[in-house]
Amino acid sequence: MKPAEAKLKAGRPRLLLPDRTHYCAGCGHGVVHRIIAEVLQEWGIRGQAIGMAPVGCAVLMYQYLDIDACESPHGRTPEVAAGIKRARPDKLVFSYQGDGDLAAIGTNEIIHVANRGEPISVIFVNNAVYGMTGGQMAPTTVPGQKTTTTPKGRSVTAEGYPVRVCELLAALEKPAYLERCVIGSAKEIQRTKNAIKKSFRVQRDLGAFSLVEILSPCPTYWRVPPAKSVKYIETWMEQIFPPGVVKDVTK
């Protein structure tokens, strides 16, 4: 199709700023950013939202989303978010975190923020690798996965098994909603969007903690072409991290 004949199916949401992102080809972060921008725009709550950017690939989230935002030390993201929410309980506060931030250096913080039931929404992007620092092993790296610090593949003998965050948090009383989604097919992306909407509703209506884990492609450090990265999630990640609702008190 020539450009002149192209028919626009969906425009860029206004809240997703027209910057060229720093993300690699096939990265899932841009899609997740877009979902957040769409939801805030559809609900007309730009002025109500405050987002927390993590240390990691998504540290520049605030570069792309046209909302109030804050950054935190590595892993402390949900506690800073909780501090904001305690000070501004009427705002929609979300914490956006990667797997290193949330499941390694910030494990303590996420468990206790969830355990206190801080009414924030956590958007947890799990791509099974440290991206920003150059492809090292993450707490969610799958067994056998080659990274720059597991050159022969993750050994469960030496490095243990991947951490399943949703299941871990489901052992606590207070989390109201925990779901694992995928940045894959259009249908899966729609399901991810619905999950983020639900997480925001749980915060607004129930005043409760929720977390949406998103299995997301990192073609660069998985060393697979972007087009094959969705297949990679199905083949490698979903076995360890089965998509679906892990906990939902609204049902």
Next chain:
Amino acid sequence: MAAPASAEEKVLVTGNVAAAEGAVRAGCRFYFGYPITPQNDLPEYMSSRMPEVGGTFIQAESELAAISLVHGAAAAGGRAMTSSSSPGISLKQEGLSYLAGSELPALIVNVQRGGPGLGDVRCGQADYFQATRGGGHGDYRLLVLAPHTVQETFDLAYEAFDLAEARRCPVMILTDQQLGQMMEPLVPAPMKDLPAVQDHPWALTGAEGRPRRIVKSFYWRPGELEEFNRRLREKYMRMEKELPRWEEDRAADADVVLVAYGTSARIAREAVDVARGEGIRAGLVRPITLWPFPAAPLAAAARRGARFLVVEMSWGQMIDDVKLSLYGTPRPVDLCWRAGGGVPTVAEVAECIRKARR
């Protein structure tokens, strides 16, 4: 402590409680902490005081979490504080660096104990370098206030948020185990009338009808961080010029000028009494701001030929700042110290004065 009956109200409280109540009456509505001796009565007091004033108290899972909660509440425009003692303050250094880099106001109370490592829970002043040099990574300083009585602990906590907000930087009140745990009469100032959160022009309030705001310390475009550091340096240099504060006691004609803060200053003052009784012209310069350090009164004393005796509960940390203050006018500077939980006696300091004079 109950709500203020009048400005003439007088109560008997510990230094730790005075710091807490000073912050509360200054409008602090967010306290986040983690237990550590010898400051536990501060968070314990806050756990009941904060709900009374409609504030928030959280016992966090770690010092890292506590300072991060402070970061969030401060970013949202709240007057937020945390407190701890030496080993716990070490853990907070990450957060302090981020607060300084994000230019957020906050109050941190360090009730110093002996170190290094786990040390012990008795008195110490060995966190001076950590407090006055920033403590975490990167170029920044904390505004460090050093009270020497329970009343002054209240007064400085009462003032700390105004200073922190005016300069957009974290403020530390540096006390010690004895000051924190002893009781003295206190006449507290009245409650300030402030909202729980303020809409500062930089605070995160939700970008309703205005451009978004970002609270951050990450500058990744070439030159941006250098420019930010240039601006930070200018800010801190202004503070160095405008904020030094100290108290002088019989220093004007002193041959031996003692320099001491906190509990050491109380002991030094008594030792000055002893020395004066023996006909020795001794005096005291008591820094109230440790950073910025009050160099002016020391340089002036040096120019008229005084000798100096630094009294501190460490092997010698503040003595470096005293020597720097005399730059260009070299005069003898002696150290009278005990460390690791030891507190110098008046007799020991008096003997140091006699030696320094010889």
